[in-house]
Amino acid sequence: MIWNYGLTLSVIPKSTYLRGKFLKGFLAILLLMGTYSTALAHAVQVAYVVLPNGFIRVYIEHWHGNQTIESLAHNGMSVTTTVGTESITQQLNPNGAVNDTQWDNLPGAGSNIVILKRGPSANLYQDWAYYDFPPAMCNVPLIITLNGGVSVVLSQETNQFWPLTISGTFSDTAPPSITPPTPPTATVLCGVSGSVVNFSATAFDNCTSNPAIVYSKNPGSFFPIGTTMVTASSTDDNGNRSQVSFPVTVSTNDLTPPVLNLPAIIVSNNDAGLCGAKVTYNTLATDNCSSVSITQLSGLPSGAIFPVGITTNTFKATDASGNWAEASFEIIVKDAEAPQVSALASISGSCSVNIVKAPTATDKCEGPIIGKTTDKLVFTEQGTFTINWTFADSKGNTSTAIQKIIVKDTESPILPTLPNIVGVCSATAPVAVATDRCRGTIEGSTTDPLTYSSPGVHIINWKFDDGQGNISTAKQYVILKDTTVPKVETRDVVLHLNDNGTATLTEDQINNGSSDNCKITAYWLDKKYFDTSNIGMNTVTFGVTDANGNYASKTATVTVLNKSSALSSYPNPFSDQATVSLTLMTDEENINLDLYDSNGAKVKRIYAGALKANKNSFFSLDGSDLKGGIYFLRLTTSKELVNFKVVVSK
Template sequence: MRQMLRILFVLWTATCLSSVAWAADPPVAMCNNVTVEADANCSAMASIDDGSYDPGGGILTLIQVPAGPYPLGETVVKLIVVAESGLADTCEATVTVVDMTPPTVICPADIVVDNEPGQCGAYVSYDITATDNCSIVSPLGKQGASFYSVGVTIITPVVTDASGNEGTCSFKVIVKDTERPTINCPADIVQGTDPDICGALVNYVMSSSDNCPGVTISSDHPSGSIFPMGVTMVWLKAKDASGNQDSCSFTVTINDTQKPIIACPADMDVDNDAGMCGATVNYDVTATDDCDPNPNVVVTPLSGSFLPIGVSDVVAIATDASGNTETCVFKVTVHDVEKPAVTCPADVMQDNDPDQCGAIVTFTVDATDNCAGVMAAANPPSGAFFPIGITTVTAIATDLAGNEESCQFTVTINDIQKPTAICPGPIEQNNDPAQCSAVVNFDVSATDNCSGSSAIADPPSGSSFPIGTTSVVVVATDIAGLEDTCFFDVTVNDTEKPAVICPANIAETVAQGDTGKVVNFDVSATDN
């Protein structure tokens, strides 16, 4: 009331004195719009003075109407500035009070619950309260039950007042998973060994179920592991994200179904032992097995056996501790490389058979060998017809393996049969015209037990034989140098007349008084 009266007095004084002339200058009122934050009572005190002053430098009295505190929102305020001289000035401005204080939200303590059976979470309800310096637009209060997943859920409720300020708090809803997972083991597994190992890679399928995802399954022998031969117990364990566990077991039985590996040598080629129709042969057969370090090996025939000439099959059988067997076969070929022995007779010398240009000759060739079945053959063979001269006989002994040995000797056939010279009968022939002789042709020949004999006449056929009788000697010679002789006569008769040559007719003159004349002339004659 007193403040109001004071304000009215100041206003009356300022009005009344405004018409009076003063020597001093009035004060200057300066206002400024102001925005201030509301206090806990949703109001605020504020000054709108923006540097009001007294030109005379005196002390000013500032009065705001209304004086405050000011409510939330805008309030128009008048500022009255009064100097010591009593002079005054006024101005107006707006005081805006804004609510910047968020509501206070009260959350419950952290909530801890177990999951509901078969569910990966639980339904949870709670209470939230809030206060504000002004007014709350969205109060929360008691919240209905909501489903929260296993784990920690942080709840941050937000409360908004009329000015849009938000307040919040935070608490946790912790849902514990207390339900164990369920694990499913496969049926017992029976499997054979894999190649090259004494065990087997085994794959199996395991499964589990749980109220929550994230179950991990572990095994002391994981699927895809190599399991040894025999029986192995396998344990599976299922563990969920909360640490709850379940387990089961099954067996894996690995049977040795792999055959041992047997190693036969390559096919063997050996030569016969000296003087023997075969050879003693040694060989090695080895066997390995994935499980049995010493598989049993049986070889037939045994190493060190005497094997005959030719091809022998050697059969080896390896058996491991599980009764698995494997067989290999190789060939041993014993070659007969030993030549047979052949014996030739001494050189043979023989006369020709009568009227033959050679002779039939018989002889014996012997052969021996380390193996039966040796054959001896001579070329030319015994009982063959051998020609006159020296023939080399080669005897070859051949065994069943084709080995050969040879020896040689000579067969000499001597030609002791003389040839026969054949002469023509006596020849009589006239002289050749104008010749005191005649060329006489005739045939002479020779026969012999061998070809190649020849007959030579002296004088030879085609010679010029004189008038009269000439004895011709024919000598037959064979290739062995044996001779035979025959004779015949060649008579040439002169049957040609002589020729008389007269001179030409002669005419002579007789001297007068002569009765004649001596005439000379030549008469001649010619003959063959």
């Protein structure tokens, strides 16, 4: 049970406590000034609050930093508790620790926290230990005396801080607890209006012994048939009141089910335009004891549209005692309406008519009804014919209709899909043909030429005549256009800078027999002029444009050599053997001529030693042991470094 308490605060003198005299009906706060004195004093503030469950929580601020339950296990307090006339003194460990928290934000404190004592260092550290003391018995005085800390952690900060006493008497504010009876019931015979019902509830109170119970309708009263809610209330000696409610039920001992009176079988034709009929009927039920409620379990209600076929309507009758009976009857709706057919449209054909899909009529119950006939369905002669159609549903209801068939050639030849005739310099179109449903294939005629040799787009106007006055026309396009790009062929070139340090590249030097299926009209290079900044290998793009604007390009390597030395190799590309040509511009005592691969790794040395200036020197380059790819000849002298690209083709 959770206790509720009333609380009044007061301060009483120390002598009153020592004589054991207490004030009843309030909680007095007694601050006793003790005689303890210690050099290491660390309790700086004390507060308390009464928790909702009646426990008294006492908070003690200290300056020993953050603590836990474990670290406070041997750093508690000496506490004396007095309940009535019995006292006990114990060394108690705190129930909890709170760190870095202001006094008005402590757990459980709220707005009801009371400050009992503050020392000079209060609120500086905000580290707390707290105790939870259980409430005393009803109206019994309780005194809690904090004698002092058992260690420096909770010892006093200043003299006369401890002891500190909380005393008071807790009053009862909790109402009695009422246990209602198991919901009482009674059964009476049919025709009786109610019954006397007895019952009893119990009440318990924490202070008042056997509190009295008052009922909104007393036990032994007469209760009518049905359910009556009864309220039981109880008030203790301190004016605390509680109440509960419970049902009292009186039922009739009726075991006879009601009797249903339903129609016999109802038969009806469908309503016009509906696959069903509106049917009304009445249902009745009687009972020997009480009124009866009727519930439809299946079927359709009276006045509804019942579909063609059999609908079973099932009803349930229930009396006030829960007795029930079920019964059923059938409503049969017959389909008596013939299929509805609209006027059939005439069918015309040019050469023939072949009926592959029969017309349909609409039946409200069965949906589309496909027509049937004994007349022929294929007509190949010119003229007008009739077909007699019959439409019958599955119930034997039939309708008839006549359809007219007209055979007459009124169709023009079917236009062919004529492809574009595409040529480069000239093109000739074949004679176009069309298809006619009656004559078959028809050749087209035109006054336009069929052969063209000038560039551009030309139109041939075709005419297709089936001989029956039906003519179709179509256009065909002849397009002369060169769409083939030129074939570009290039060769690598070695340029030597002149005395001014420049060199010029021409298209003829790069062109290696480029061609076009028609005519080349322009050549171009993306770079023609070179100087000392281009010494070495350079990639240039050589472009070719034909008369129709088709363009293609290809790259080539232009090796620019300084006037000082000339290094080359031929043939280039080569497969097995090549000749390296070298001309130095100054005498050299020690040169190196090496071959490197495209990754910069030296493959072999071709020559090492002295050479005279302005003398053409030739060296054999054996490529039989080389893989296909790009390599570089590298000349290293005391004054320069010259590279030349060679290609090994395997």
